[in-house]
Amino acid sequence: MKNPFNHDHPPADTPLVNVQIDGVWTQMPKGLNAVEAARRVGKFIPHYCYHPKLAIVGNCRMCLIETGGPKMDASRAPVLDASGKPEINWVPRPAIGCATNLTEGMAIRTDSPLVQECRRGVMEFLLINHPLDCPICDQAGECKLQEYSVQYGNDHSRFVEEKVKKPKRVDIGERIVLDDERCIMCSRCIRFAKDTVHDDVLGFTERGSHTTLAVHPGQRFDNNYSLNTVDICPVGALTSKDFRFQMRVWFLKETKGICTNCATGCNTIIGSRESTLYRMTPRENEAVNSEWMCDQGRLGFHYIHDPKRLTQPIARHGPETTPLAWSEIIPQVAERLRQFVPEQIGIVASGRLTNEEAFLVAEIRRVLGGDSVLTDYVPRFGRADGILRSADLNPNTHGVTLMGLSNGGASLADLRRSIDAGQIRALVVLHEDLTAEAGWDGATLQKLDLLVTLGLLQNPTTDRADFILPGASFAEKRGSMINGAGRLQRLNRAIPSPGQAWDDWQILLRLKEALGGGNGLHTIEEVFKAMAAQVPAFAGLTLSRIGDLGIELEAAMPKETATE
Amino acid sequence: MPVQERRLILANIDRDGYTPDIDCYLRNGGYADLKKALTLDGPAIVAEVKTSQLRGRGGAGFSCGMKWGFIDPKKNTKPVYLICNADESEPGTFKDRQIIYKDPHQLLEGMIIACYANNVHLAYIYIRGEFVLGAQILEKAIAEAKTEGFLGKAINGTGYDLEIYVHRGAGAYICGEETGLIESLEGKRAYPRIKPPYFPAVLGLYMCPTIVNNVETLCNIKHIVRMGGAEFAKIGKPNNTGTRLLCVSGDVEKPGYFEFEVGALTMGELINDVCGGIKGGRKLKAIIPGGSSAKVLRAGERYKIKSKKPDGTMEEKEIGLLDITLDFDTLAAAGSMAGSGGIIVMDETRDMVECLANINTFYAHESCGQCTPCREGSLWMKKVTDRLVAGEGLPGDPKLLKTVADNIAGRTICAFGEACAWPVQSFVAKFPEEFAKHAEGKVATAARKGTVAQEPSKAMEAA
Secondary structure (H helix, E strand, O other): OOOOOOOOOOOOOOOEEEEEEOOEEEEEEOOOEHHHHHHHOOOOOOOOOOOOOOOOOOOOOOOEEEEEEEOEOOOOOEOEOOOOOEOEEEOOOOEEHHHOEOOOOOEEEOOOHHHHHHHHHHHHHHHHOOOOOHHHOOOOOOOHHHHHHHHHOOOOOOOOOOOOOOOOOEEOOOOEEEOOOOOOOOOHHHHHHHHHOOOOOEEEEOOHHHOEEEEOOOOOOOOOOOOHHHHHOOOOOEEEOOOOOOOOHHHOEEEEEEOOOOOOOOEEEEEEEOOEEEEEEEOOEOOOOEOOOOHHHHHOOHHHHOOOEOOOOEEEEOOEEEEOOHHHHHHHHHHHHHOOOHHHEEEEEOOOOOHHHHHHHHHHHHHHOHHHOEEEEOOOEOOOOOOOOOOEOOOOHHHHHHOOOOOOOOOHHHHHHHHHOOOOOEEEEEOOOOOOOOOOOHHHHHOOOEEEEEEOEOOHHHHHOOEEEEOOOOOOOOEEEEOOOOEEEEEOOOOOOOOOOOOHHHHHHHHHHHHHOOOOOOOHHHHHHHHHHHOHHHOOOOHHHHOOOOEEOOOOOOOOOOOO | OOOOOOOOOOOOOOOOOOOOOHHHHHHOOOOHHHHHHHOOOHHHHHHHHHHHOOEOOOOOOOEHHHHHHOOOOOOOOOOOEEEEEEOOOOOOOOOHHHHHHHOHHHHHHHHHHHHHHOOOOEEEEEEOOOOHHHHHHHHHHHHHHHHOOOOEOOHHHOOOOEEEEEEEOOOOHHHHOHHHHHHHHOOOOOOOOOOOOOOHHHHOHHHOOEEEEEHHHHHHHHHHHHHOHHHHHOOEEOOEEOEEEEEEEEOEOOOEEEEEEOOOOEHHHHHHHHOOOEHHHOOEEEEEOOOOOOOOEEOOOEEEEEEEOOOOOEEEEEEEHHHOEOOHHHHHHOOOOOOOOEEEEEEOOOOHHHHHHHHHHHHHHHOOOOOHHHHHHHHHHHHHHHHHHOOOOOOOHHHHHHHHHHOOOOOOOOOHHHHHHHHHHHHHHHOHHHHHHHHOOOOOOOOOOOOOOOOHHHHHHHO
16 A cells, blocks of 8 residues: 555654654654654654544644754754753744754644643644534544543633534445534645545645545545445544444444455454444555555455354255254265265365465365366455455455465366266355355356355355355454465454354364374464474464464465556 | 835825726836846845845745745756745734735736846636636636737747736635635635645645745836845844735724835834724724734833844844834744734723634634644634623633633644734733623623724725
8 A cells, every 4th residue: 555645654664753742862864744753753753634544734733842953052962951862942933843854953842731731722723612522522532532531621611602504414435424613624634635645636625723634526435445444534524424423432342353355355453342343443564555445345244144144053854954062063065075076075265264264175175186176266256456456356365376265267167067077966055155245146056965164144055055064254264364465364263153153174174084084283383383384485484473464385386466 | 203104015096097908018117027026046036035025015024035945947847836825814014905906017027026136937816715806807817818929938038938828716715824825725715734845845735836926026026126126125123024914804983904124113203104093082992903813902011122222232222012022033032923913902992801702703714624632723713702792601701711822823723723812812812891891691782882884985995
């Protein structure tokens, strides 16, 4: 993801300068702004309009600090104090930290009495016309006005005048609602729309305290990245139609996740409470998605709570379906599969499988007969948008390819022909609906003697299946995937799977054991270890070593970036 | 013997028979200074302007030569732009419009010389949107100058090309702030830019080096070229050179615009001798000396002014309001500023709370709304003074006004913060008894007697 600005990441070869921050001398990259410099030494300069990835406009005035430079004597040499460090000439007028770029000898004070007074003043100004409707505001709990008010504001209001009235509940886009009275005119959303995603449709109208954020006449704020503005809006002005009023944010558990809606693999924070996923927000990863994600990916999780979600292992005998315990169904599936010779079995894998799942599928295939078992995956393509969307809509094409489960989709037709011809009589389908996704018709599936499905939702394929194995969604399981650019990333479990649905790797591991005996694997870590021992690309890696931000795989990997 | 006007810029303005067309201008020696300038090197003209010690006439009083000096045409590869700031809108100021309406070629000549000196080939006149006729007059003047070969390609037979375009302003006070003006000229909202990094001399119009000069300043360039920088510097006082257009409004018998050598007369001479004294024989109460954003001065105040004696030693004198000489440094020493030259006089019948409410209304209306303190503070102060005027004052109001203003000044992107805070700070500090009375909550501003506003036509006659 290419940002127009990266104020927090100056080029690595930027020379260092000596700077004094709150009395302590240190070295920092030249030109770094004071907000970022302070952050690097653990000091926080509060700010609203400044954002490390957006143009600097300096309008909120919250980051006012004191600045100074070395005191010079008559010969233009710095005056040194007793410890040999330069004495500082402080500028009486406060400066905004976001536009204060470090130069040699610069000094800043981030928390002096003047700075504190400036912040109190700005907080008071921001709140006088604010509706103070926190009890009904969706931003409450993650609102910078609330947070800074507690930290830097006054404990009472001196404002007795009538507040400025502005439009409420403005429908500016398909996914966004605007409350102008809450807006603090920081212009982050305007700059994001214009500079980052090139959809210049937001702007201000009116003047002074009546300044009003609006969408340009005749335009809608509907682009596929619009919900990022809800994230960067420091207040409750922009809220997500999807998430607003669903859950108070302080009840949300935050789990680090990966978006599985395309091969980009945007890093996410999954917000959940008990067994429900309420929202996904982007998690910063400069190597992948920076701080953004597309609306399609962000909202593409609701299917996991669909009423059609499979929650019970089911065996079908003719028209009869029988719910079974996992301990009953897996031996039955194994026993049925064993009745076929390798050439009679086919496997449809999925680019949605994790590496661990794909590895176990490959193990099962080996036990069932190896290369004689015709296997492929279902490719899925859309259009790359030059920002974050990848043309590859499978999150782990590289992973299933690496495990030998993919022939790029070319064998799907062979598979279908072989079924139609009666050669292949048993089919295992993983996380795919062959009717909708692969375009097969029901007649092909009817020819099978055995159809085993592992997946999330009831569909025409599961309707025909002899065994329905309910698996886990991306938010319910652990494991790893390789994104389109060859980066190995981790999924984490945010919520439990519904009903009897089970982690896919557990199901596959048990099935493999039932088919070919145990191999001493009991945890996902052990599965990864076994996989790393066999797959050179993962040599020396463990699940924990992948870390929260993933690892770029060194092994030759067909490279594809989302932006191309 | 009253001090005489020194009409340099206004030499022809309001003179019988003088018209704004180029024929009249040429008959009166027009464009001779341009012809002279074209025989000189650009840097030589810049040097003359530095020697002249000319200070900007827009309000800030910044050295014009130094401003030009920030731009080194040899060093940069981008084009240099010059913009004439004709967005005159500071309350109490009506000098630039006299030049534009009555002697447009004087402005053009000064501007062409300034462009030539700084190697500018494209310049703009950003004129206040409300000056509709002024824009038409300038357009006509530009067309005339082109016909006569003073603008366009190969000016006056030299190899120098220049185009000047008139751009009508967007109807907001903030468009006169130089970086706001540049944004507006680029077609955007006139939100002033942060400085650093967007100093016009470095990253101005279209991110190119840009000079923004006031109308009166540019007119002075013509006269500096004619008489030479050293000769020009003899007018007025050191560091306060040249003449100054003064706009007097308010409670005087003969308001109007005048031109004097800088520092040649005192406030008392201006009001009593030039403007015929306070209206109706009433007493002077207060003066805002440099446009509505300048801090108010109260009659009876004493100021300690330091000045250099001829032998080089410093002396300190204590003087009263009417003894203040009208120059940049003395007004600054008195705690206010020469600003835009708009002198607003208030007599004893004026309710200072009402006067401040009027100023606050202006600034609340004109705040661009970009940065927090000014956006919210200007309207807050207006609401408080409106309440005081309506007799709904609260005991804490004077202190509230002061602290709100203190939280604006020095904390904003542009000088509008000071412009709206200084009146409040000075009015509340200097007229505490009037604010205290209103703050009791029972006093609404009473209608004043015999103080109807003077009709504009009469004001013009008086001038």
